[in-house]
Amino acid sequence: MKKRGRTRSSDNFPSHIKDPSKLPSHTWFNKSGAGKWMLDFYDAAAGKWRSKRIAGPLATMAEIWQAFDAQEAKSETTFKSLSLDFQNSLAWRDLARSTQDDYLGCHEKIINCKTASGSFGDQPVSKWSVGTVRSYRDFRAEESRSRANKELSYIKRVFSWAYEYEKVKDNPAKGIKKLTVAARKHYAEDDDYNFLLQVAKDSNYWYMPIAMEIAYLCRMRLAEVVDLTDADERPEGLYIRRRKGSKDNITEWNPRLENAWKAAKDMRSKILAEKRIPPRIKPEERPIFISERTGDRLVVSSLKTAKARIDQQAIKKANELGIEFNHFTFHDLKRKGVTDTTGNKQEASGHRNASMLNIYDVKPSLVRPAGE
Structure with a gap:
């Protein structure tokens, strides 16, 4: 030196x-x-x-x-300090809130992951190599391939930003490939859905049963549900602002969707009144789902935490009652919604091509025998 x-x-x-x-x-x-x-x-x-x-x-x-x-x-710069620097950067502020939430979860997993010499977060980045990143990816894949890929994406994002701003002299994550993950094909049966919906209604999380209903009826991702505001309410239905390349559409009102939407708005009004928070003037600044504690917009991580706790309650209750309950994820609600849709499923789901739709339409088609 x-x-x-x-x-x-x-x-x-x-x-x-x-x-x-x-x-x-x-x-x-x-x-x-x-x-x-x-x-x-x-x-x-x-x-x-x-x-x-x-x-x-x-x-x-x-x-x-x-x-x-x-x-x-x-x-000495560690991955932890480099990651925190990234979270204070302009590049971080330009990210969507849901992406930031996901990245924060990745940050916690990475920095706390233990190695023989300590933790990945405390390792000086000068000692990080292609092998370090690959080893982390493979280690995390033992628990979950999809999480390993998400955390690899965050590592790549941090090092790419650091290299651009001359905080590191090379990028050890460059060229590391994501693992192949088989598309999830689970379908939430009606009995499992209705059982979990009732557990959610009996829980302390007022927003969970409503979010479940809207996600299923409108074939939505969790982040899309959290994004809903008064601006999305239209005379003909609910405007769905879709993510990940899907096409926006409007889900027509039916009594079930109207009831869920009204319940969310009524609870929001109650929370704001109790906290003496005046509603914002612009409809796009009035989120449907807000925190009962603060009155602020709910974030994706809050719904994920609530869903995990309700899942535990459902499993415990099912065991006590001696009934079978098959766990399903929040994203499975979109899969169930697409599968249960009659008519043009691709148009209803917002998917731009058939290959995207095939991941969500998971039940085999019922067809007539040949010659009939």
Whole structure:
């Protein structure tokens, strides 16, 4: 590593620093503005020298040494610190809220994943290699291939951003492929759906049974349900703003959908009234699903947590009653909705091609024998 040093002269330091030779190595005084104490450090991840402020102009020799020691202890960039830097960047702020929520979950899993020498989050990124990323992907795949792929995507996103902003000198995640994941084909039977719906109604999560109904009836993803606002209410039906390349459409009103929509709006009005929060003027700024605790828009992670807890309650209740209950995911509600749709399923689901539709239309077709 190339050495770096600065000529030390009493002219370059505040008068209260009597002996500059006793300063920590690579510290110097920047006289611009009010002045500040700086530390030069070698960033192994980026392969270059950097400087950072460690103290104000009035810092004593002892305080400068304390600041130096503190910086020395955390000067090496780890995946955790790099990931947190990314979450404070413009690139992060440009992401959709649902993507941020998903990435935050990935961040927690990655930094807390244990290795023989500690955790992935605490490993210096200068020591990360293609093998490190591949090993993490394969390790997580033992539990869930889909989660391994999601977390790999986050690692790729962080390193790609860091490379663009010269925070790392290479990208160890480049070229690492996602694992093949078989498309889920589970269909939630009516008995399982109705059983879980009743458990949700009996729970403390007012929004879960309503969200389940709307997701099923309108063939929606969880994030699309959370996005619903008053602006989506139309005379002819509910406007569905679809994600992941699907085409927006309108689901016509029927008594069941009207009841679910009214229940959500009534509960929202009750929460806002109790908290004395005036409704926003613009309909697109009035989310249908809000937190009973804060009155703010619900986030995807809250519904995922609620769904997991209701699943546990349902399994426990089924065991107590001695009945069979087959667990299904929230996303299976869209699959059930598409499968149960009569008529043009592709148009109803918003899928742009038949291959996308085939993932969701999971029941075999009932056909007549030949010759009839």
